[in-house]
Amino acid sequence: MRLHDPKVTEVVIATKNAGKVKEFEALFGAQGIVVRSLRDYPDIADIPEDGDTFAANALIKARAVAAILGAPVIADDSGLAVDRLGGAPGVYSARYAGEPCDDTANNRKLLEELRRLGPASTDSEGEAGPDRGAAGGSGEPVRLSGAQFICSIAFVDAEGKQIALVQGECPGEVLDGPRGAGGFGYDPLFYVPQLGRSMAELTMEEKNAISHRGQALRKLWAELEEAERV
Ligand SMILES: O=P(O)(O)OP(=O)(O)OP(=O)(O)OC[C@H]1O[C@@H](n2cnc3c(O)ncnc32)[C@H](O)[C@@H]1O
Ligand SMILES: [Mg+2]
Numbered sequence: 001m002r003l004h005d006p007k008v009t010e011v012v013i014a015t016k017n018a019g020k021v022k023e024f025e026a027l028f029g030a031q032g033i034v035v036r037s038l039r040d041y042p043d044i045a046d047i048p049e050d051g052d053t054f055a056a057n058a059l060i061k062a063r064a065v066a067a068i069l070g071a072p073v074i075a076d077d078s079g080l081a082v083d084r085l086g087g088a089p090g091v092y093s094a095r096y097a098g099e100p101c102d103d104t105a106n107n108r109k110l111l112e113e114l115r116r117l118g119p120a121s122t123d124s125e126g127e128a129g130p131d132r133g134a135a136g137g138s139g140e141p142v143r144l145s146g147a148q149f150i151c152s153i154a155f156v157d158a159e160g161k162q163i164a165l166v167q168g169e170c171p172g173e174v175l176d177g178p179r180g181a182g183g184f185g186y187d188p189l190f191y192v193p194q195l196g197r198s199m200a201e202l203t204m205e206e207k208n209a210i211s212h213r214g215q216a217l218r219k220l221w222a223e224l225e226e227a228e229r230v
Contacts, residue, residue, distance in 0.1 A: 010034045011028060013038075013074045013075065016037070019184025020037075020213070023207070041069070057152070066159070072155070072156065076216075077152050084145035114144040120144050142177075144173075147171075147174050148170065149190065153220050164220050170210060174191070188200040
């Protein structure tokens with residue numbers, strides 16, 4: 001990938017999330033691009049994320065940091081949309097259990113909310129199959145609901161003008177308890193049916209190959225390459 005300008009060797013990503021930074025480092029590192037994040041700029045205050053959508057929040061973060069640094073900036077706004085919770089926690093994923101953001105508390109709240117609804121059954125979602133919502137003694141993990149990880153990535157120039165805005169999605173299911181020690185956030189509760197493992201049981205490469213973030217970033221690369229061609 002050439003990020004807009006082939007001479008670019010470094011990108012700024014408007015995130016404080018260490019898990020996101022590691023994933024972006026792996027994704028951009030493969031292109032020889034160094035990632036800077038807000039962890040390198042500790043004086044930049046928290047940016048209010050008051051948009052209604054992931055896309056709006058990604059743009060808010062990218063523009064706020066571009067204005068401070070006077071440089072092009074990428075931002076990622078992402079989260080989990082759970083079918084049986086009507087798409088919650090959605091844009092509130094980071095503060096689902098309140099502020100400050102606490103992954104363990106968020107995961108606990110997600111399990112509480114789903115258990116409150118009772119067992120997943122074949123009726124509520126219409127798509128439940130024999131291995132959903134019941135362990136059935138088959139060794140299959142218990143899944144409480146279908147869900148999607150969603151990631152919007154915004155790229156703005158130094159003046160805050162939108163260069164690209166893309167979104168990636170990753171479908172899966174919410175487990176009834178955590179599995180695995182990798183990843184971050186909701187990964188231990190997010191089961192990837194086609195791999196038979198939770199997101200937290202995947203290597204970084206496996207996660208980036210299928211994740212909402214990996215997909216969004218590949219769309220961004222494709223858009224920028226297309227823009228350079230015309
Ligand atoms: O705003 P920044 O500084 O980027 O960091 P953040 O952690 O607040 O990020 P968001 O506002 O985008 O909120 C995303 C929430 O969704 C969760 N999340 C996003 N991507 C995830 C992933 O790949 N795996 C697990 N959880 C994820 C994450 O843990 C947060 O709770
Ligand atoms: Mg945030």
